[in-house]
Amino acid sequence: MNTQPVLKSLFLDLNDRTPVARRQRRLAWTQHARHLVQLAFAAFILAGSVAHYLAGENGNTASIDALCPFGGVETMWRLVTSGGQFVSRTHLSNLVLLAGLVVGTLLAGGAFCGWVCPFGAVQDLLNWLRIRLHVKPIEVPARLDAVLRYVRFMVLALVLYQTIVQTKLWFAEFDPYRTLFGLGWLFEYNLLASWPAYAFTLVVLAVSFLIERAWCRYFCPLGSVVSLLGRFSLLRIRREESACKSCQLCNRPCPVRLNVAESRAVSSNGVGCLACVESCPRPGALTVSLAPTWASSLRTVLGHKRS
Amino acid sequence: MKVSPFLIPIVFIIAFLGTVFAAQRMGLWSTSGRVEVAPQQLAPADIKGWMTLQQVIDGVGISQEMLYRVTGIPASVPATTALKDLEEVVPNFSVTALRTAVQEAVTPLQSR
Incomplete structure (x- = not known):
């Protein structure tokens, strides 16, 4: 079978050996691999939701609430203050997933958002659809973008406050990930009871269609937790200023619009998609290194003290 | 020390799923709080x-x-x-x- 036409449609002309073509191929393969992993996780969650509904009330399958690391964040306060009681609908599985997220993020940064999160996959799908439909994206001005990025920390604070006060999963009533992947809209559709969740989800999807990864960048409370932990991650993407020509090519494919070309290390707001690294034309300008940024800061401080 | 960029997703997924599998092996994985309710034994x-x-x-x-x-x-x-x-x-x-x-x-x- 001649695969060249298919590969060409994916910008993968294998006969083109120019550096630009090689770079495009590398970028395309990386992003295809990422989307496959995202799809696998999304399919697993969807299959779990279907199984949960088919099993019914007395079934032994996990609900979507039990399979989210954010449930671990939400139940933490109650767990500590009540001596071991969980917020309703959260379980040990939430804590285990949160532990996995913490360990993974401390080692490898925000890869959860780029490679695992099913709602991130939905937003990438919306972006692909927008490109296919030739709809122009909305580019948020840099200064407004910088301010809006703090909103998700406010969302996190609000969700935690409401969960503590109401001792229930308050955010579950709005959470677009839960609304979409929980499949309540398919198996127990109830417009009267669930219209706030449906409306909120539709708004989030519409905004994420026009602004790439808008939910992740501005509103996701779990994303804010990942961002905070990512500051201490062992693996970081760094920019070597002596090798970089500030051509800005690394900024273009970034799904969360980070200014990689002018940073020393890629911000912890990154989703670990590697698009910046794979699109960089300068060898050694963008690399992944094993030392966290806080370690180099510490070395600098200690070096100054010694001298 | 410079490493392959692919270590980012590989390390994350191994750490994330590894924690889940380790918890399952240790009996710490539970997606439900359901237990048998014995008559007149529930506080x-x-x-x-x-x-x-x-x-x-x-x-x-x-x-x-x-x-x-x-x-x-x-x-x-x-x-x-x-x-x-x-x-x-x-x-x-x-x-x-x-x-x-x-x-x-x-x-x-x-x-x-």
């Missing part, structure tokens, strides 16, 4: 949202009439209803409030 503080009204009645050893009265649940609600579903049926219902109401109702009975 009000241990009432969970997944329990049905009937399980609370049997587990605590309280009459259906008293349970419905102290918690303000309409008599039309069947005893097979799970507590977590009552939030949509009974105004201002919460499992925490039910625990408190049941505790207050059974304390005089236990002190006799």
Whole structure:
């Protein structure tokens, strides 16, 4: 079978050996691999939701609430203050997933958002659809973008406050990930009871269609937790200023619009998609290194003290 | 030390799934708080949202009439209803409030 036409449609002309073509191929393969992993996780969650509904009330399958690391964040306060009681609908599985997220993020940064999160996959799908439909994206001005990025920390604070006060999963009533992947809209559709969740989800999807990864960048409370932990991650993407020509090519494919070309290390707001690294034309300008940024800061401080 | 960029997703996924598998091996993975409710062995503080009204009645050893009265649940609600579903049926219902109401109702009975 001649695969060249298919590969060409994916910008993968294998006969083109120019550096630009090689770079495009590398970028395309990386992003295809990422989307496959995202799809696998999304399919697993969807299959779990279907199984949960088919099993019914007395079934032994996990609900979507039990399979989210954010449930671990939400139940933490109650767990500590009540001596071991969980917020309703959260379980040990939430804590285990949160532990996995913490360990993974401390080692490898925000890869959860780029490679695992099913709602991130939905937003990438919306972006692909927008490109296919030739709809122009909305580019948020840099200064407004910088301010809006703090909103998700406010969302996190609000969700935690409401969960503590109401001792229930308050955010579950709005959470677009839960609304979409929980499949309540398919198996127990109830417009009267669930219209706030449906409306909120539709708004989030519409905004994420026009602004790439808008939910992740501005509103996701779990994303804010990942961002905070990512500051201490062992693996970081760094920019070597002596090798970089500030051509800005690394900024273009970034799904969360980070200014990689002018940073020393890629911000912890990154989703670990590697698009910046794979699109960089300068060898050694963008690399992944094993030392966290806080370690180099510490070395600098200690070096100054010694001298 | 410079490493392959692909270590970022590989390390994350191994760490994330590895933690889940390790927890499962250690018996720390549970997606449900459901346990068998033994008759008259359930303390009000241990009432969970997944329990049905009937399980609370049997587990605590309280009459259906008293349970419905102290918690303000309409008599039309069947005893097979799970507590977590009552939030949509009974105004201002919460499992925490039910625990408190049941505790207050059974304390005089236990002190006799």
